[in-house]
Amino acid sequence: MRLVSVLGLLSLAVACEGASPSISDAQGSPPAAQQLLPAPDPRPDAINTSRRTAITEAVARVAPAVVTVQTERVERTAVTPFDAFFGVRSGSQVVPGLGSGFIVRNDGVIVTNAHVVSGASSVRVAMRDGTIYPARVVGEDELNDLAVLKIEASDLPTAPLGTSRGMLIGEWVVAIGNPYGFLLGNSEPSVTAGVVSGVGRNLTGRGDGPGVYVDMIQTDASINPGNSGGPLINASGEVVGVNSSIYTPTGGSIGLGFAIPIDRARRVAEDLLAHGAVRRPWIGVKVQQSGATAARGSLNSGATIETVVPGSPAEDANLRVGDVIVRSRDRQIRNPYDWEAELLELRVGETVDLMVRRGAREQRIVVRVRDLPDVGAERVAVLRELELISLTPAIRADRSLRSERGALVAKVSDRVSQDLGIRTGDLIIQINRTPVADAQETARVLEYYIGRGPIRMFFERGGAIYHTDFRIR
Structure with missing residues (x-):
């Protein structure tokens, strides 16, 4: 740039050599300013076509449907000595969150991640032009980390959905x-x-x-x-x-x-959108899991069945402990992770062709996919913020629980989860000195202790027994 500027000034000086020193032209007016560089074309359609690529065209097609998801979450905070002096027993703070999403239906249906909106007390969606809408969470699926939101709007731009099958490495x-x-x-x-x-x-x-x-x-x-x-x-x-x-x-x-x-x-x-929840496919087998540090050879040896749940579709189809699943439909099952991926693709009610290795032979086995055993189980509501399910042999085997009786936590509010330290999937087995056999008995015992003093509740989680202390007033 420095060389170009010097040459430009030099040529201008040569052009003016020998001219009159007057700064006026023949008519006495100052000369018009000389334009050294052409001005850019102000027309928006004048962009050089070489700058338009497949990427710019793709972005132009989808970007109008991309939104910002703004959340607020109320979290409990520790009480400071200053607060305690004035009698404050608990505190809370509003924590903002942020994520993205994209519109899939022009009446305001939006897809985002479940972890973006999980536990949020309020959700808002900001459009590309800055317009903000309150949003309702239609449903969340934490296992797949997906959520669907709905805003009240119409004629919105939508993102065209393609397919993830057949993607090319390097595209x-x-x-x-x-x-x-x-x-x-x-x-x-x-x-x-x-x-x-x-x-x-x-x-x-x-x-x-x-x-x-x-x-x-x-x-x-x-x-x-x-x-x-x-x-x-x-x-x-x-x-x-x-x-x-x-x-x-x-x-x-x-x-x-x-x-x-x-x-x-x-x-x-x-x-x-149809049910507010995802129907989780289940055939009733547990496979041996390979840790992240396992030998590489185990990543290509199939998925070995470790447990067959009694009364499950797997038992009905005569799958056995020790069978190795090597193919499901058109998917090769190289390791337990491939099997977990295949389970996410199955639909409740469909039949699935499995190829299993039993001893030295491979054989085809047809299994009918059903709902998880706890889906149709009766739920008992406790204190309006806790739902329990009675433990059954199928649920016990499917979740690998050690206890033979108790009440499974099917749903718990964020407040109760934080206050009591329990979460979905915990198995309540005893309250104070009373062992509980099922959800109904657990509800009766908890209601009995309302206003009667401290409660110690024992529960199983991850094969270990824990307890939590609380009061119900």
């Missing part, structure tokens, strides 16, 4: 979202580009969300805080995944991002 993909929200100064979504680094990825280590991350799309397109729930799109401008997790030792993107395949997300969203 261009684009992650769109709102990292760090409005810290960047406006409501326009951010765009990062990369390639498909891998498909069918199973995360055996720490990720960025609470779900089961199997059969994922891996990309080196940067996914940062706030990108969760946004779309991953291909070069045709179609959504192929939902950005959900990163693997990072630093807290920031290091080029290991993961997206939930859109085919799975579509099925989950349809279930949530």
